[in-house]
Amino acid sequence: MISVIGAGPAGSFYASQEKNEDVHLFEEHEVVGKPVACTGILTDSISRVTQIDPNLIVSKINRFKIVAPGGKSIYIDLKKTNFVLDRARLDQWLFQKAVDNGAKVHLGERFEGMKEREGKIRVKTSKKTYESDMLVGADGPKSQVAQAAGIYGDRKFVQGWQARCKFPNLEEGVTEIRMGVGEFAWVVPEDNKIARVGVIGMDNATLKQEYQNLLGASKIIEDQSGVIPLYNPKQKLQKGNVFLLGDAATQVKATTYGGIIYGMIAGTYLAKDKENYSKLFNQKLGRDLWISLKMRDYMNHMSEKQCDDMIGIFKKKNNADILAEHDRDFPSKFIVQLLMKEAKLWKLGFDIFKNKHFN
Ligand SMILES: Cc1cc2nc3c(=O)[nH]c(=O)nc-3n(C[C@H](O)[C@H](O)[C@H](O)COP(=O)(O)OP(=O)(O)OC[C@H]3O[C@@H](n4cnc5c(N)ncnc54)[C@H](O)[C@@H]3O)c2cc1C
Numbered sequence: 555m556i557s558v559i560g561a562g563p564a565g566s567f568y569a570s571q572e573k574n575e576d577v578h579l580f581e582e583h584e585v586v587g588k589p590v591a592c593t594g595i596l597t598d599s600i601s602r603v604t605q606i607d608p609n610l611i612v613s614k615i616n617r618f619k620i621v622a623p624g625g626k627s628i629y630i631d632l633k634k635t636n637f638v639l640d641r642a643r644l645d646q647w648l649f650q651k652a653v654d655n656g657a658k659v660h661l662g663e664r665f666e667g668m669k670e671r672e673g674k675i676r677v678k679t680s681k682k683t684y685e686s687d688m689l690v691g692a693d694g695p696k697s698q699v700a701q702a703a704g705i706y707g708d709r710k711f712v713q714g715w716q717a718r719c720k721f722p723n724l725e726e727g728v729t730e731i732r733m734g735v736g737e738f739a740w741v742v743p744e745d746n747k748i749a750r751v752g753v754i755g756m757d758n759a760t761l762k763q764e765y766q767n768l769l770g771a772s773k774i775i776e777d778q779s780g781v782i783p784l785y786n787p788k789q790k791l792q793k794g795n796v797f798l799l800g801d802a803a804t805q806v807k808a809t810t811y812g813g814i815i816y817g818m819i820a821g822t823y824l825a826k827d828k829e830n831y832s833k834l835f836n837q838k839l840g841r842d843l844w845i846s847l848k849m850r851d852y853m854n855h856m857s858e859k860q861c862d863d864m865i866g867i868f869k870k871k872n873n874a875d876i877l878a879e880h881d882r883d884f885p886s887k888f889i890v891q892l893l894m895k896e897a898k899l900w901k902l903g904f905d906i907f908k909n910k911h912f913n
C-alpha cells in the first residue's frame with residue numbers, strides 16, 4: 555500500500571501517474587481544492603506535464619506590465635500565452651485523474667503521525683491506522699509528514715496576501731507586476747472587472763499595510779491568502795520509504811513563487827523511479843530552483859534606482875524578446891543568454907551585490 559497525504563496538485567497528480575495498484579490518497583478537507591490560496595497562473599510549461607482541460611481556464615494572459623517603484627513601466631509581450639485557472643477546479647480535475655487511475659480516496663481524513671516497524675510504515679490518520687509500504691507527503695508547506703519523518707529541515711516561508719476582488723482600471727489579458735511592494739505585488743485580471751490581487755514577502759505589519767494600500771477600496775469577493783515555502787536546496791526529499799513532494803518538499807521557484815508545475819513534475823519523477831527520485835529531481839530542476847532563489851535575493855536588494863535601471867535594460871527590444879520568448883519557470887534557459895547580450899546587467903548585478911554585502 556502507498557499512502558499519499560494531500561490531494562493538492564502534487565499529491566493528486568502523482569497518484570494519477572503511479573503504476574502501483576494500491577494507492578490511497580488522503581485529504582483532510584471534505585472538498586478537494588478549497589479553500590483556495592493561489593493565483594492559479596501557469597505558463598505554457600504545464601503542457602510538458604499534462605494537457606489542461608480548456609474548461610479550467612478563466613482567462614488568458616498575453617502581456618506583462620512591470621512597474622518600478624518610481625512609476626517607470628515596461629510591457630513584455632509573451633510569445634506563449636499564460637493561463638489563469640480556476641484553482642479549485644484544477645485540484646478537483648487532477649483528483650479525478652487519480653481516481654481514474656484507481657486511487658482509493660479518503661476525504662475528510664487527516665494524517666496525524668507515523669511509526670516505522672519491521673519494514674512497514676504505520677500511518678495514523680484521524681480515522682484509522684494503515685500498514686503502508688510507502689508514505690508520500692504532499693501535504694503542503696508545513697508538511698506534517700516531513701515533521702513526523704524527521705526531514706522537515708530548516709525551512710523558511712513567505713506570506714502571500716491575496717484577494718479575488720472587484721478592481722478598477724483592469725487591462726484584460728495583462729498581468730501587472732509591481733516591484734518594490736513587498737517583494738513584489740500583482741494584479742491578475744479574470745476579466746475587465748474582477749482580478750486576483752496580491753503581495754508577497756516576509757510576514758510582518760508593513761506587508762499587511764502594503765496589501766491594504768494595494769487593495770484600496772476594492773470590493774473583496776474571496777480571501778485567498780496563504781504561506782509559501784522558500785526553496786531549500788538542502789531539503790531532504792526522501793528518508794527510507796517516506797518521500798516528499800511539492801510545497802511539502804519546498805519545490806517552489808522563488809522568482810514568482812509558483813509551485814504547481816514543479817510539484818507535478820516531481821510527481822512524475824517519483825512515479826517513474828522511486829530509487830532515483832531525489833537525484834532525478836535535483837539533476838533536472840535543482841539548478842533552475844537555485845537560480846530562482848539567487849535572482850529573488852538580488853531582486854529583494856534592489857534600490858528604487860536599480861529597479862528603474864532594470865526597466866531601462868528591458869526596454870531594449872533584444873532583451874525584452876529574450877524574456878518574452880522564454881519560460882520564466884526555467885531561468886537557466888535564458889539567464890546566460892541575457893548576461894551575454896547585456897553588459898549592463900553585469901554592472902547592475904555587481905552593484906546590488908556590493909550594497910548587499912558591504913553597506
Ligand atoms: C497567494 C498565493 C498565490 C500563489 N500563486 C501561484 C500561482 O499563480 N502559480 C503557481 O504555480 N503557484 C502559486 N502559488 C503556490 C501554489 O499554490 C503551491 O505551490 C501549490 O499549491 C503546491 O501544491 P501542493 O500540492 O504541493 O500543496 P497544496 O496545494 O498545499 O496541497 C496540500 C494538500 O494537503 C492537504 N493536507 C495538509 N495537511 C494534511 C494532513 N495532515 N492530512 C491530510 N491532508 C492534508 C491540504 O488540505 C491540501 O489539500 C501561490 C501560493 C499562494 C499562497
